Amino acid sequence: GQVVTGGSVSLQSDSPISLQAITTGAVAGLGFSQTGAGAVTLRDSLTTSGGSISFDSNITLSTAIAGALVSIATTGSTSTGAVVSLQGITGSSNDLRLDSGKGAVSVAGSVAGIDELQLQSAAIISTGTISFQSTVSANTLTTYAQPYAISFLGDTTVQQATKLTN
Numbered sequence: 268g269q270v271v272t273g274g275s276v277s278l279q280s281d282s283p284i285s286l287q288a289i290t291t292g293a294v295a296g297l298g299f300s301q302t303g304a305g306a307v308t309l310r311d312s313l314t315t316s317g318g319s320i321s322f323d324s325n326i327t328l329s330t331a332i333a334g335a336l337v338s339i340a341t342t343g344s345t346s347t348g349a350v351v352s353l354q355g356i357t358g359s360s361n362d363l364r365l366d367s368g369k370g371a372v373s374v375a376g377s378v379a380g381i382d383e384l385q386l387q388s389a390a391i392i393s394t395g396t397i398s399f400q401s402t403v404s405a406n407t408l409t410t411y412a413q414p415y416a417i418s419f420l421g422d423t424t425v426q427q428a429t430k431l432t433n
Contacts, residue, residue, distance in 0.1 A: 320341055320352070325356070326355070358380035368392045416433075
């Protein structure tokens with residue numbers, strides 16, 4: 268089921284873990300961190316209220332509904348956002364939205380198996396930079412008309428025609 272907490276969430280795991288929907292509540296600045304070498308399966312969205320999000324392990328997206336949107340966002344109920352630091356992400360033809368508000372997103376590992384990759388959102392605060400350090404493969408790439416920078420530092424493949432509106 269969904270986890271809603273009034274505090275920050277910190278998980279240390281050297282064994283595989285599976286996460287359902289997680290929301291850190293309405294208190295600004297509360298974050299989420301996963302440390303350790305255990306594999307991580309994210310089955311639904313992860314949202315903080317302006318607190319940072321970090322994963323030491325690669326993430327596999329696996330939702331009950333094929334192609335469902337999984338959002339990793341730091342803008343739950345604040346106007347700031349925060350840093351999102353991820354390793355690799357593997358989708359199962361899922362859509363993925365990365366939204367850090369004014370914070371930066373950094374993905375160190377490869378991103379693959381994503382249907383629609385959404386970067387930031389249409390919210391006026393979604394101005395944080397997004398950096399992919401390794402390969403990216405998605406069917407569709409969606410950006411929004413906000414002033415943010417995107418860096419693809421590895422081989423990048425987007426199957427459908429894309430218009431960058433940021």
